[in-house]
Structures are given as structure tokens and as C-alpha cells.
Amino acid sequence: MIAWLNRLVDLVEESLTEDLDVTRLAASVGTTEHHLRRMFSSLAGMPLSEYVRRRRMTVAAADVVSGSQDLLTIAVRHGYGSAEAFGRAFQAVHGVTPGEARRDGGPFRTQPRLRFRLTVEGEHPMDVRIVSRPAFRLAGHAARVPLRHEGVNPAIQEHVAALAPQEHVRLKALGDAEPHGLLAVSTDLDPDRREGTPLTYLHGVAVSDAVEVPGDLDVIPVAAGSWAVFRAAGPYPQTLQTVWAATATEWFPSNPWRLRPGPEVVAVLERADDFSTATVELWLPVEPA
Incomplete structure (x- = not known):
């Protein structure tokens, strides 16, 4: 995986002045756009789209300061249809307008070219199992x-706290499929998983086709497929978030699986009364890499 991430960085560099075709880039390094975006964001600490924008503006800054061409020519060269659109992107990265940068010589916020390297970690074994599930509903x-x-x-x-206590009991009685128990489901996530972007969160249970779901509940259909199930226990939600990050930094790079589209599910198996600690399972939809 490290090799194709570095190949991806090379391809980005070769096409900085063009519209980024992430599907094509993913295919060229032998993976899917869904998996590529998740792995890049997790390991680089920023979305792929943000890295491209920063690199594009880093390179453009040299053209702006040189003063040899007008701003519209520079904007078009770097993939923007107008000097205004280029100026907004430039200021978002550098904090100054192109005109101010040309006049004052900066300041600039430079984004160095990324290079991924393998760091040997994994001294703590991850508790994971692979599960094959038929289609079900949430x-x-x-x-x-x-x-x-x-x-x-x-x-x-706030969403969960607004539910009456008896509603949790009703949901648990309704669930008849794995993952068992009350579930925290995240779906419709932004491809780059940018902080603050909207997602659909569902507090509910897994049900089979045999269950008649009451009309007042929301339903998310889930396709048949394989799941990587990570089990963790400790302070909540910190332990869960640590495991979530470790799937990208440790597990996926060393196992022949990749993420596929689908909801990400957290099953709470045990918890303290105040939810300060919990034992959870993180279910991630996967397919052979």
C-alpha cells in the first residue's frame, strides 16, 4: 500500500494543472476510489482534495511572485477558469491575495510534496475477525x-439523548441479526472524510427480512458482503477512535483487504452506566484487495 500511495503522489504531481480524476488515479495504482480516499486521508492527515489544492497553490505562488505573466494567464495554467476563482483558492491557502503576494513577496504557506514511508509498529495485536454476511437492514x-x-x-x-428510555428497549427487541445489540451507524460520509462534513447517523439495530419494521423507523438496506470486525475495550469514545485510525495505519497496510462502499457500524457490547468506558465492535465493509 505504501508503494501505491507514493505512486499516487507522483501522479498528482504530474497533473497539478488538470482536473483531478480520482477514479482514474485509483485504477492506475490498482485500488478503488473509495479505499484510496480513506487511506490517504487517514495516513496524510488531510483529504486528498485538500493536498492537491495546497500543492497546486504552492506551485502557483512561484508564478505569481515572478511577475512575468498576468494573473489570468497563471489562473488558466493552474486549472482555473477565471482570475477570481484562482484568487479565492490562492487566498484560502496562503492567507493573502495574489496581488498582495506579488506586491509583498509573500508570505506563503508551502505544502511540501508528501512521501509515505513504512514505520514498523503493531506491537499490540489487533483483535479482528472477517465475517461474511448476507444482505440485511439497519x-x-x-x-x-x-x-x-x-x-x-x-x-x-443530542440525537441519542432525545430518545425515550423505552425506545432503546423497543429497538433491542426488534433486532434479530448480526451485528447484535444497539448500533451506532455512520453512512453517506464525505469521500474525503473532512472534519465537519455531514453524514447520516443511525441509532438502531440490524434486522433480517423476516422482521416487519414499524413505519416510524428509518431503514438503511445493506448489501451482502464481507466485514472486518475490530473489537476494543476502554475509555469511550477515545478507544474506538484510536482503533478506527489504526485500521488505516496498521491493519489495511498488512492485510489483503480494502474498504468497499457501505455503512460503518459500531456495536456496543458492554458499557459503564455513564458511558465513560465500553467494549465495542467496529464493523467495516471490506473486499479482497
Whole structure:
């Protein structure tokens, strides 16, 4: 995986002045766009689209300062249809307009070219199993919430807290399929998983076709396929978020699986009364790489 990530960086560099065709780039390094975006974002600490934007503006800064060409010519060379669109992108990265940068010689926020290297970690074995599941449904209460990578998500916390205690009991009685128990489901995520972007969060259970789902519940159909199931226990949600990150930095690089489209599911197996600690399973949809 390290090799194709570095090949991806090379391909990005070769096409900085063109519209980024992520599907084509993914195919050229032998993976899928879905998996590529998730792995790049997790390992680089920024979305692929953000890295491309920063690199494009880093290269463009040299043209702006040189003063040898007008801003419209520079904008077109770097893939923008107008000097205004280029100026907005330039200021978003560097904090100054192209005109100010040309006049003052900066300042610039340079994005160095990335290079991925293998670091040997994994001293703590990951508790994971591969499960093959037929198609099933997720039923419960859904809401659109912003993505948050670290700490408690207030929007999710508010959504779940608004449910009456008897509603949790009703949902648990409805579930008859694996993953078992009450589930925290994330789907419709931004491809680059940018902080603050909206996703659909569902608090519910897994049900088979034999279950008649009440009309007041939201339903998410889930296709048949394989799942990587990671089990973890400790402070919540920190332990879960650590495991989520480790799937990208440790597990996927050393196993012949890749992510496929589908919801990401957290099953809470045990928890403290105040939810400060919990034992959870993280279900990620996967396919052979």
C-alpha cells in the first residue's frame, strides 16, 4: 500500500494543472476510489482534495511572485477558469491575495510534496475477525450530523439523548441479526472524510427480512458482503477512535483487504452506566484487495 500511495503522489504531481480524476488515479495504482480516499486521508492527515489544492497553490505562488505573466494567464495554467476563482483558492491557502503576494513577496504557506514511508509498529495485536454476511437492514432513528474525528460528537449525543428510555428497549427487541445489540451507524460520509462534513447517523439495530419494521423507523438496506470486525475495550469514545485510525495505519497496510462502499457500524457490547468506558465492535465493509 505504501508503494501505491507514493505512486499516487507522483501522479498528482504530474497533473497539478488538470482536473483531478480520482477514479482514474485509483485504477492506475490498482485500488478503488473509495479505499484510496480513506487511506490517504487517514495516513496524510488531510483529504486528498485538500493536498492537491495546497500543492497546486504552492506551485502557483512561484508564478505569481515572478511577475512575468498576468494573473489570468497563471489562473488558466493552474486549472482555473477565471482570475477570481484562482484568487479565492490562492487566498484560502496562503492567507493573502495574489496581488498582495506579488506586491509583498509573500508570505506563503508551502505544502511540501508528501512521501509515505513504512514505520514498523503493531506491537499490540489487533483483535479482528472477517465475517461474511448476507444482505440485511439497519433500522432505527437517523439524523444528519457533522463528522467529528476526535472526542464526543455533540450532535450525535443530542440525537441519542432525545430518545425515550423505552425506545432503546423497543429497538433491542426488534433486532434479530448480526451485528447484535444497539448500533451506532455512520453512512453517506464525505469521500474525503473532512472534519465537519455531514453524514447520516443511525441509532438502531440490524434486522433480517423476516422482521416487519414499524413505519416510524428509518431503514438503511445493506448489501451482502464481507466485514472486518475490530473489537476494543476502554475509555469511550477515545478507544474506538484510536482503533478506527489504526485500521488505516496498521491493519489495511498488512492485510489483503480494502474498504468497499457501505455503512460503518459500531456495536456496543458492554458499557459503564455513564458511558465513560465500553467494549465495542467496529464493523467495516471490506473486499479482497
